[in-house]
Every structure is written in structure tokens, then in C-alpha cells.
Amino acid sequence: MSSSQHHKKLLKINASDNVAVALVDLMAKEVLTLHGESITVLKDTPRKHKIALENFEKGDRIIMYGVLVGTAKLSIKKGEMLTVINITHKAEKVVKKTGSIDWEPPNIDKWKSRTFLGYHREDGQVGTENIWLFFPLVFCENRNIELLKDIFESELRPKQVSSHQMLLRGLINGQEPSTVLDDTQSNVFDNVDVRFITHSGGCGGIRQDSEGLAKLLAGYVNNPNVAGATVLSLGCQNLQIKIFKDALNTIAPNLKKPVLVYEQQQMGTVNDMLSIIIKDSFAEIKKANNITRKPAPLSKLTLGLECGGSDGFSGISANPTLGIVSDILVTLKGKAILAEFPELCGVEQELVNRCKNNDDAVKFLNLMKAFEQSLINVGSGFDMNPSPGNIKDGLLTDAMKSAGACKKGGNSPIEGVLDYGEYISKHGLHLLCTPGNDVESTTGLVGSGANIVLFTTGLGTPTGNPIAPVIKVASNTELKQKMPDIIDFETGAVIRGEKTIEDMGVELLEYIIEVASGNIKAKAHLLGQNDFIPWRKGGSV
Structure with a gap:
């Protein structure tokens, strides 16, 4: 979030965004200052929801995380809360790779000699x-x-x-x-x-x-x-x-x-x-x-990157924390797998450009297109992905959800693209075609070789797996306090501005090493939560 503009009550994630996230409950008529500009909150806005930073007319583009996440269904005033009534899903169309992404690998000196017991x-x-x-x-x-x-x-x-x-x-x-x-x-x-x-x-x-x-x-x-x-x-x-x-x-x-x-x-x-x-x-x-x-080097870890029960904070705390861990691990020649293709809708161009070879870029776009067409054939589509819980907590469109969800994959180049049931065979970050359904996706991640799963949530979910530890990472402190029996790790300090994403990522990696070594049991394991549901293609989003 290096380009973000942070206020204790409001967060503008990317300099080009025209909406901001409420970090706390905002009261009507409250006057806030963000980046030197005054904003009057027009009505009570719950935390995690978004407010307009400018006036929108019907059809205007809504930008968040620096990407198109929707359009205005009707006029929206500056300071007004976004809802499913006044905005709708919209994503950029992507047809091919248009460039590559500059990436500076993180410093891994601290981790080179670290091991886990496996x-x-x-x-x-x-x-x-x-x-x-x-x-x-x-x-x-x-x-x-x-x-x-x-x-x-x-x-x-x-x-x-x-x-x-x-x-x-x-x-x-x-x-x-x-x-x-x-x-x-x-x-x-x-x-x-x-x-x-x-x-x-x-x-x-x-x-x-x-x-x-x-x-x-x-x-x-x-x-x-x-x-x-x-x-x-x-x-x-x-x-x-x-x-x-x-x-x-x-x-x-x-x-x-x-x-x-x-x-x-x-x-x-x-x-x-x-x-x-x-x-x-x-x-x-x-x-x-x-x-x-x-003892084994950290390069022997294969992380499955998953989210479920996401909220309006997931994309700015828990998911970017996983991104830091993923970047460190793949720099160490480990493996990471980012799944849930419906939740990559709207950020395809960035992901396509991050693919190291063009064949993977083409494979990714073809899998996305075939998946969405199978849903359209049965009267659905990626735009139906956000759940009632997502919407209630501020994730209003699929592209908005996707822009935050893809942060789990960090910024590293994409080394490969896998279809459901394909097994990972080389180091680096991979994309895996799965639905957004938590259990079907987690089931697929482990089937593709993940020996540990990082699972972010803002609302709470008990999902586990029969053979791989599933570490639940909460986007907010309140969830950890309310559901301590299912949450392993929480990132609320990022929301409060007390810790950086980088610091939180380092803490999470230390925690992962303990779980991978058997010193800490994941909460899903302690609950006996051994979920296994294979995806029947075309029947789940």
C-alpha cells in the first residue's frame, strides 16, 4: 500500500482511486480531510464500506485499487456511500498480454538459512x-x-x-x-x-x-x-x-x-x-x-492462497499480508498457488502481464473465458460471485472483490497456470482455475500440491482440509476476539495503522513455520474440520 493515502478514518488505496474505504463507522455530516481535500459524509456509513470522492453521473467508472470495479447506476454525490443500488459490476476486457511487470524481489537474507521440520x-x-x-x-x-x-x-x-x-x-x-x-x-x-x-x-x-x-x-x-x-x-x-x-x-x-x-x-x-x-x-x-x-528449507513449502467470508477490510489487511509471504517464499524458490478465478475477474490484465511466458497468459484467459461461459450457459456469471455476506460488509461487485482478492498473490511474476486437478511442478507463483466456493477451491489447492493453506477471512469460516493445515488469517481484530476457536492469526493492526503490511507478513511467515513444523496445530485441525468437495466444472461459481 505504498501509494495509499491513509487517514485514521478513511483510506484511499491507490492514487487514481475515486472512492475510499471507511476504516471506522462514519456519521452523517462528519467532515473529513483526505490528501488535503475536504469530504463531508452525507449519511451514516458503516466501516468497511466505500464513499465517493467525487460526483458520479450514471455510467461513470468506479476506480478502486487503481482498476475499474464498477459503474454508477445513477448519480452519486461526493461523500455518499456506495451500495448495490447505485453501482453495478464492470470490469475491463482483456484480450492479450500487453507488457510485463517490473518486480523487485524482497530481501530474503533473513530467511535463506531458515528451516521447518517436515x-x-x-x-x-x-x-x-x-x-x-x-x-x-x-x-x-x-x-x-x-x-x-x-x-x-x-x-x-x-x-x-x-x-x-x-x-x-x-x-x-x-x-x-x-x-x-x-x-x-x-x-x-x-x-x-x-x-x-x-x-x-x-x-x-x-x-x-x-x-x-x-x-x-x-x-x-x-x-x-x-x-x-x-x-x-x-x-x-x-x-x-x-x-x-x-x-x-x-x-x-x-x-x-x-x-x-x-x-x-x-x-x-x-x-x-x-x-x-x-x-x-x-x-x-x-x-x-x-x-x-x-529440517527442510522453506523452499519446500507450497502455499495455497485462499479467501472466504471476505469483508471490506480483506483486500487492505489480510490479503496483502499473504502477498508479502508469497513474494518472500517464491524468492526463496518455494511455491505459491493463487486460486478462485471468479475473484480474479477485473484484474486479468495485471495477471496476464505478470505471466512469464505468453502460453500461460493465453491459457489463463482461455480458462477464464470458458469458465464464465459455462456459468452464462446456466443463467449465471462472475458478477453473481459476491455473497450476501460480502455485500453486507462492503464488497459490492465481483471486480471490487477481485481487486482485493488478487493481493494474496503479491507482486511476483507468474511462473505457471494450472487447470483444476493439475499438479504444480516448478517453483514460483501459479494461478489455479477453481471456483470461488471455499471448500471446492481449498480441495483443489491441496490436490495441486499445497502442503499448507493460508485462508483469509473477514467474517469467519470453519473450512479445513483432510491432509493440509489451513491457517485462518482474519482481516480484523474483532473477528479474532469473537471467534478465537477458528481464527489462527489476525491483521487488524494494519487497519489501525499500528503495523505495516511488511511487518505483518514477516510475523505470519514465522507463524507458518511453527505450523509447518507441527509445533502449532491449525484451529481447523483442532476442530476436526476435514472438508473435501471436488468441483464439478460448470456447476459452481
């Missing part, structure tokens, strides 16, 4: 977790996965009774409700955990759905956080074992991890099948427990 894999990747993963190729096997989950978790994890169970137990017995937990049991294994995925795919729908799911599941197996996997197939479904194995071989032709695959229609009774699976899986889990954390 799980080293034979292919050179390093995990922040050590997971044995159970999943089905088709929804018909979900019940068997759930049975295995109950069996393995009850024996391998602490048999801890939750405080809510203790509360209900007391009420049933007519006793004073107790919240004392029974935590006398300990994990059977110290270095490996078991996780379980279920889903609604693998059969029905179109064949491309199954092929896409095969790529995604193969990415989960290849993710460095996974030590090995137990895979259940029915036998007659669209997502055949061969399709899954071919997808896995494409991503990882020399995979050394154990992958156990079972087909129910070849195995007789459920009882016999489960007995075999339990014996085989336990033997491999026992071996995986021998893998221990060892």
Missing part, C-alpha cells in the same frame, strides 16, 4: 503432515470408508469424550452437567495420523467428472503430506481403478508410496473385505510411523 519423501517433496489416507473411487464405498473411520479412529486416537457429550450425559442422568474430559488415552502412533475422505462422485454425471476426480485424488496421494493410501473401489463405476492409476502415473510416474487398492465386487462379503483392508492398512501405517520430522 516429513521428507523420496521424490524430494516435504510434508507438513504425515497422513495415511483412506478414500473411495465412488460414492457407493462411502459407507465402508465411514466404517473404517470408526474402527481406526476409535483404536488409534484418544478416546476422549467431548464436553458436549459430558453435558448431555449429565442431563440424562439428572446430575450436574460435567465438562471434565476423559483424556487418559494417548495416540497409538506418534508420527502418523489417519484421515478419511468421502465424496458424491465417481459414477453418474458425465465421464469428464470421473476423470477430473481421478486427477484430484491422484494429487492427494502425491501430496507430500500423505505417506500412503487405502483406496476402495466398487468395480462397475465410471471411475475405474485403471483411470485412477493412469492419473496417478501421469502426476508421479516413479511414485514410491504404498497405495493399497481394493475392489469390493471381487472380494465377497463386506466383513471379509474389511478384515483384509484393516490388516494390510495397519501394517503400512505402522511403517509410516517410522518417518519422523527433519
Whole structure:
């Protein structure tokens, strides 16, 4: 925000902007001075919302973050609050790469020799977790996965009774409700955990759905956080074992991890099948427990950059903080992945110009165009992306939301563009085609190789992932105070002008190292928030 003009109550993000963000609740008739200019607030304006810095007539362009984010639907007076009634979504059309972006990498002297404690894999990747993963190729096997989950978790994890169970137990017995937990049991294994995925795919729908799911599941197996996997197939479904194995071989032709695959229609009774699976899986889990954390350079981190439940502060505090972390990491030859294509609408020109090679620029624009057309075909579009919660908190148009959302990717050159289910293979910042849907996007980020996810939010969301830590970064201090059980890190000091984005980025990177090393557990992990929803293309925005 080096070009921003900061007032304790108002922020003009870019010198060319004609709107400003209310940093606090503004009262009608309040007179403010911004960059030497007097502005009278025309009506009560909640913090996070935008006010006009000039008079607008119908059709006039609304500029924020230095880019077009909308047009006036009717006349708007200077000092008036912007709403969905008086502005509408509008974004610049982009057809090709028009130049390149000058970028000065950050100083990384402080980080060059820093390490995290991770799980080293034979292919050179390093995990922040050590997971044995159970999943089905088709929804018909979900019940068997759930049975295995109950069996393995009850024996391998602490048999801890939750405080809510203790509360209900007391009420049933007519006793004073107790919240004392029974935590006398300990994990059977110290270095490996078991996780379980279920889903609604693998059969029905179109064949491309199954092929896409095969790529995604193969990415989960290849993710460095996974030590090995137990895979259940029915036998007659669209997502055949061969399709899954071919997808896995494409991503990882020399995979050394154990992958156990079972087909129910070849195995007789459920009882016999489960007995075999339990014996085989336990033997491999026992071996995986021998893998221990060892130092690894920060270049072995692959960050998934995500946002959800965004507010009017996300684009000026939490998201730019992630941008600082991303820039540092890719300068160290690490990897970062920026997703959610509907939330890149309106900033395509900057992103296209940041692509190092023209093929990626063309791929990005083609993926964006195809994605939006698929939505138009079903009567929607990118302009439908902002949620009611976004709008209530000041994100009025998709382009306005996008201009803030893209700040998660910092300023570095873009080394590659990935379609959903493609696995990252080289260092640097990549763009990944996903919907804006939090869980579908996070699911895709981890399937593309992210071994840790940074997830910004202004309103709060519990989203997690079965195999990767999801660190929740709040855009404001109040959210951290209200929802401390789901927020890991907060950036409200930036809004108050107490810390710079750069300082906050350094603090967040230190926190990431602790989580990646297993010293701090992400709140989503503590909540058991293991969300997994594959994207069926064309059906989600």
C-alpha cells in the first residue's frame, strides 16, 4: 500500500482511486480531510464500506485499487456511500498480454538459512503432515470408508469424550452437567495420523467428472503430506481403478508410496473385505510411523492462497499480508498457488502481464473465458460471485472483490497456470482455475500440491482440509476476539495503522513455520474440520 493515502478514518488505496474505504463507522455530516481535500459524509456509513470522492453521473467508472470495479447506476454525490443500488459490476476486457511487470524481489537474507521440520519423501517433496489416507473411487464405498473411520479412529486416537457429550450425559442422568474430559488415552502412533475422505462422485454425471476426480485424488496421494493410501473401489463405476492409476502415473510416474487398492465386487462379503483392508492398512501405517520430522528449507513449502467470508477490510489487511509471504517464499524458490478465478475477474490484465511466458497468459484467459461461459450457459456469471455476506460488509461487485482478492498473490511474476486437478511442478507463483466456493477451491489447492493453506477471512469460516493445515488469517481484530476457536492469526493492526503490511507478513511467515513444523496445530485441525468437495466444472461459481 505504498501509494495509499491513509487517514485514521478513511483510506484511499491507490492514487487514481475515486472512492475510499471507511476504516471506522462514519456519521452523517462528519467532515473529513483526505490528501488535503475536504469530504463531508452525507449519511451514516458503516466501516468497511466505500464513499465517493467525487460526483458520479450514471455510467461513470468506479476506480478502486487503481482498476475499474464498477459503474454508477445513477448519480452519486461526493461523500455518499456506495451500495448495490447505485453501482453495478464492470470490469475491463482483456484480450492479450500487453507488457510485463517490473518486480523487485524482497530481501530474503533473513530467511535463506531458515528451516521447518517436515516429513521428507523420496521424490524430494516435504510434508507438513504425515497422513495415511483412506478414500473411495465412488460414492457407493462411502459407507465402508465411514466404517473404517470408526474402527481406526476409535483404536488409534484418544478416546476422549467431548464436553458436549459430558453435558448431555449429565442431563440424562439428572446430575450436574460435567465438562471434565476423559483424556487418559494417548495416540497409538506418534508420527502418523489417519484421515478419511468421502465424496458424491465417481459414477453418474458425465465421464469428464470421473476423470477430473481421478486427477484430484491422484494429487492427494502425491501430496507430500500423505505417506500412503487405502483406496476402495466398487468395480462397475465410471471411475475405474485403471483411470485412477493412469492419473496417478501421469502426476508421479516413479511414485514410491504404498497405495493399497481394493475392489469390493471381487472380494465377497463386506466383513471379509474389511478384515483384509484393516490388516494390510495397519501394517503400512505402522511403517509410516517410522518417518519422523527433519529440517527442510522453506523452499519446500507450497502455499495455497485462499479467501472466504471476505469483508471490506480483506483486500487492505489480510490479503496483502499473504502477498508479502508469497513474494518472500517464491524468492526463496518455494511455491505459491493463487486460486478462485471468479475473484480474479477485473484484474486479468495485471495477471496476464505478470505471466512469464505468453502460453500461460493465453491459457489463463482461455480458462477464464470458458469458465464464465459455462456459468452464462446456466443463467449465471462472475458478477453473481459476491455473497450476501460480502455485500453486507462492503464488497459490492465481483471486480471490487477481485481487486482485493488478487493481493494474496503479491507482486511476483507468474511462473505457471494450472487447470483444476493439475499438479504444480516448478517453483514460483501459479494461478489455479477453481471456483470461488471455499471448500471446492481449498480441495483443489491441496490436490495441486499445497502442503499448507493460508485462508483469509473477514467474517469467519470453519473450512479445513483432510491432509493440509489451513491457517485462518482474519482481516480484523474483532473477528479474532469473537471467534478465537477458528481464527489462527489476525491483521487488524494494519487497519489501525499500528503495523505495516511488511511487518505483518514477516510475523505470519514465522507463524507458518511453527505450523509447518507441527509445533502449532491449525484451529481447523483442532476442530476436526476435514472438508473435501471436488468441483464439478460448470456447476459452481
